[in-house]
Amino acid sequence: MDVVVCVKQVPDTEQPIRVRADGSGIDEQGLNWILNYYDEHAVEEALRVRERHGGTVTVVCVGPPRATEALRTALAMGADEAVHVWDPALEGADHLGVSRVLAEVVRRMPHDLVLCGRLATDDNASVVGAALAEYLGLAQATAIAKLEIGDGVATVEREVEGGVEVLRVPLPAVFTVERTINEPRYPTLPGIMKAKRKEIRTLSLQDLGLDPAQVGAAAARVRYARFDPPPRREAGRVVTPESPEEGARLIAQFLQDTAKVL
Amino acid sequence: MPGPDSYRDLREGVRKLCARFPESYWRELDEREEYPEAFVRAMTEAGYLAALIPPEYGGAGLGVAEASVILEEVHRSGGNAAACHAQMYVMGAILRHGTPEQKQRYLPPIARGELRLQAFAVTEPEAGSDTPSIRTTAVRRGDRYVISGQKVWISRVQHSDLMLLLARTTPADQTRRRGEGLSLFLVDLRANLGKTVHVRPIRTMINHHTAEVFLEDLEVPLEDRIGEEGQGFRCILDGMNVERILIAAECVGDGDYFVDRAVAYAKERRVFGRPIGQNQGVQFPLAQAYARVRAADLMRFRAAELYDAGLPCGPEANMAKLLAAEASWEAANAALQTFGGYGFAREYPIERKFRETRLYQVAPVSTNLVLAYLAHNVLGLPRSY
Numbered sequence: 001m002d003v004v005v006c007v008k009q010v011p012d013t014e015q016p017i018r019v020r021a022d023g024s025g026i027d028e029q030g031l032n033w034i035l036n037y038y039d040e041h042a043v044e045e046a047l048r049v050r051e052r053h054g055g056t057v058t059v060v061c062v063g064p065p066r067a068t069e070a071l072r073t074a075l076a077m078g079a080d081e082a083v084h085v086w087d088p089a090l091e092g093a094d095h096l097g098v099s100r101v102l103a104e105v106v107r108r109m110p111h112d113l114v115l116c117g118r119l120a121t122d123d124n125a126s127v128v129g130a131a132l133a134e135y136l137g138l139a140q141a142t143a144i145a146k147l148e149i150g151d152g153v154a155t156v157e158r159e160v161e162g163g164v165e166v167l168r169v170p171l172p173a174v175f176t177v178e179r180t181i182n183e184p185r186y187p188t189l190p191g192i193m194k195a196k197r198k199e200i201r202t203l204s205l206q207d208l209g210l211d212p213a214q215v216g217a218a219a220a221r222v223r224y225a226r227f228d229p230p231p232r233r234e235a236g237r238v239v240t241p242e243s244p245e246e247g248a249r250l251i252a253q254f255l256q257d258t259a260k261v262l
Numbered sequence: 263m264p265g266p267d268s269y270r271d272l273r274e275g276v277r278k279l280c281a282r283f284p285e286s287y288w289r290e291l292d293e294r295e296e297y298p299e300a301f302v303r304a305m306t307e308a309g310y311l312a313a314l315i316p317p318e319y320g321g322a323g324l325g326v327a328e329a330s331v332i333l334e335e336v337h338r339s340g341g342n343a344a345a346c347h348a349q350m351y352v353m354g355a356i357l358r359h360g361t362p363e364q365k366q367r368y369l370p371p372i373a374r375g376e377l378r379l380q381a382f383a384v385t386e387p388e389a390g391s392d393t394p395s396i397r398t399t400a401v402r403r404g405d406r407y408v409i410s411g412q413k414v415w416i417s418r419v420q421h422s423d424l425m426l427l428l429a430r431t432t433p434a435d436q437t438r439r440r441g442e443g444l445s446l447f448l449v450d451l452r453a454n455l456g457k458t459v460h461v462r463p464i465r466t467m468i469n470h471h472t473a474e475v476f477l478e479d480l481e482v483p484l485e486d487r488i489g490e491e492g493q494g495f496r497c498i499l500d501g502m503n504v505e506r507i508l509i510a511a512e513c514v515g516d517g518d519y520f521v522d523r524a525v526a527y528a529k530e531r532r533v534f535g536r537p538i539g540q541n542q543g544v545q546f547p548l549a550q551a552y553a554r555v556r557a558a559d560l561m562r563f564r565a566a567e568l569y570d571a572g573l574p575c576g577p578e579a580n581m582a583k584l585l586a587a588e589a590s591w592e593a594a595n596a597a598l599q600t601f602g603g604y605g606f607a608r609e610y611p612i613e614r615k616f617r618e619t620r621l622y623q624v625a626p627v628s629t630n631l632v633l634a635y636l637a638h639n640v641l642g643l644p645r646s647y
């Protein structure tokens with residue numbers, strides 16, 4: 001089983017994120033960049049597939065030079081190889097552009113299974129995995145919570161409203177994973193050291209035979225108009241009822257008249 | 263000197279492991295005075311405790327700088343590495359002074375974590391800080407030594423398979439110099455505990471598993487003496503620099519822990535209609551503590567850099583430990599004050615660490631003894647003892 005995992009480097013959401021004053025994007029100064037949590041689960045699932053069925057795990061990332069750190073995190077967990085793609089023309093590429101680049105990388109390597117996170121915690125778009133499957137012409141299932149590999153087919157489970165959907169999908173296929181699928185391992189010291197020594201190749205669009213005009217910023221069908229910070233939360237209203245009954249009445253009144261949820 | 267990000271991967275890895283052991287884990291253990299077995303197992307299995315063991319014996323072969331970053335991160339997360347840090351460095355005596363056979367026999371299982379060598383028995387009730395005056399005696403009988411005496415404050419002895427032991431082999435009045443006539447032994451606790459080695463736990467103000475140890479005609483085979491007979495004190499001295507640097511790093515981790523928590527609380531807690539952190543009376547002690555922690559951090563890396571380059575680092579290692587232990591205590595105090603009454607509450611994060619970080623001004627060496635070392639050996643002042 002040769003598994004390819006597509007990963008993204010995102011800002012650590014445990015830190016405060018600030019929008020630039022001119023609304024052109026987020027302020028990257030001092031941000032801590034990490035491997036997208038959902039992708040960490042995808043890497044973990046790939047490693048489990050390798051443990052059960054043999055084969056290799058290759059992680060692929062499209063992103064600026066700092067994104068290699070996310071690849072090292074995946075290598076430290078135990079991935080075999082890492083491929084980094086960057087090209088100045090990709091600055092401003094949209095999700096479909098990135099998906100086309102990933103499709104080209106995946107096409108060039110053995111792949112029985114392609115895994116992605118269900119979404120990236122920076123823009124929550126959930127587009128790349130699905131688009132990648134389309135560009136590769138492979139079967140897909142999104143947001144899977146369980147994966148079992150059989151002979152040429154995978155059985156996957158999706159959590160749907162009120163139940164579980166079980167799908168049988170021919171391989172090779174593309175799956176995006178839900179965070180409930182597993183608990184990712186933390187790296188070991190030997191893993192961290194091996195990852196540090198590993199050479200990470202960076203491929204340009206030219207290396208992949210791709211035309212910047214088709215996948216880069218120039219081809220983007222989506223452009224960000226403006227970023228706004230979330231509205232400031234107003235201070236809550238404090239009421240000091242005389243009795244529990246009055247308190248209950250005030251709350252009910254608030255829910256009915258002000259919040260209009262009752 | 264390494265840049266701020268030189269250890270990014272290592273820090274991230276240790277943080278991920280520590281995230282599985284949140285403060286509630288440590289708080290509950292503290293209440294029950296239990297050994298953090300699950301945490302120690304995780305640290306062992308992830309290979310962190312074998313950081314300093316060379317690759318040919320199955321370790322990671324890293325320097326003291328990296329090892330110190332590992333322990334620092336444990337402390338910064340709110341944990342306490344005292345339960346297992348000695349597994350990292352007590353083996354140094356075998357590594358630096360053992361025979362090839364001893365290294366081959368002991369280091370690989372220590373690296374794998376199958377053998378725990380994390381008890382180091384030096385302190386005695388009568389001798390205290392004056393190590394050369396210890397009285398535990400080892401007498402050579404044929405192919406073995408027979409050892410009797412008493413040790414105190416021997417940490418982790420109940421969670422260790424092997425114990426490194428310092429004992430007198432030549433009476434003090436028959437040696438040329440103070441500090442000679444002591445020898446170092448590797449004691450197999452598994453075979454001797456409850457027979458010739460008796461342990462009485464000492465309860466302390468922190469969850470630190472330490473004990474009195476009584477030795478009665480303990481037999482140690484000749485091949486388990488580490489280093490030459492009579493040179494035991496010298497054999498432990500070079501290991502002490504490593505210990506000082508690692509302890510300094512734990513203090514830096516504690517210091518950052520206190521500053522992190524106190525700053526977050528000071529921003530959030532509102533009294534008199536504003537965050538308490540808006541008052542300079544709250545800000546300044548935290549800024550001061552932060553500056554002291556950073557300064558100690560630099561001295562820690564300076565000492566580690568010298569040690570890892572094979573250069574003498576006694577003064578720097580001692581100063582790192584001195585400054586870092588003071589900085590972490592100052593930060594603890596500032597944090598406690600910032601938390602006000604809640605600083606005393608068991609379910610708030612500060613009070614446990616407050617108790618724990620106080621230890622480092624007393625053990626493994628007390629502040630006065632570090633100052634005396636600097637006064638005598640660096641400043642050339644007359645010896646006071």
Ligand SMILES: Cc1cc2nc3c(=O)[nH]c(=O)nc-3n(C[C@H](O)[C@H](O)[C@H](O)COP(=O)(O)OP(=O)(O)OC[C@H]3O[C@@H](n4cnc5c(N)ncnc54)[C@H](O)[C@@H]3O)c2cc1C
Nearest residue numbers: 382383384385390391415416417625626627628630631647
């Ligand atoms: C929790 C804990 C764990 C420990 N773990 C270990 C362990 O694993 N192995 C081990 O061998 N030991 C261990 N120790 C012992 C520790 O190293 C000693 O407590 C420490 O070295 C001080 O010795 P003492 O307690 O006998 O104090 P003393 O030597 O009695 O000193 C008491 C005070 O007097 C001061 N003082 C003494 N002489 C002088 C002087 N000449 N000038 C100025 N001031 C002086 C000291 O600085 C100290 O403040 C541990 C101690 C504790 C508390």
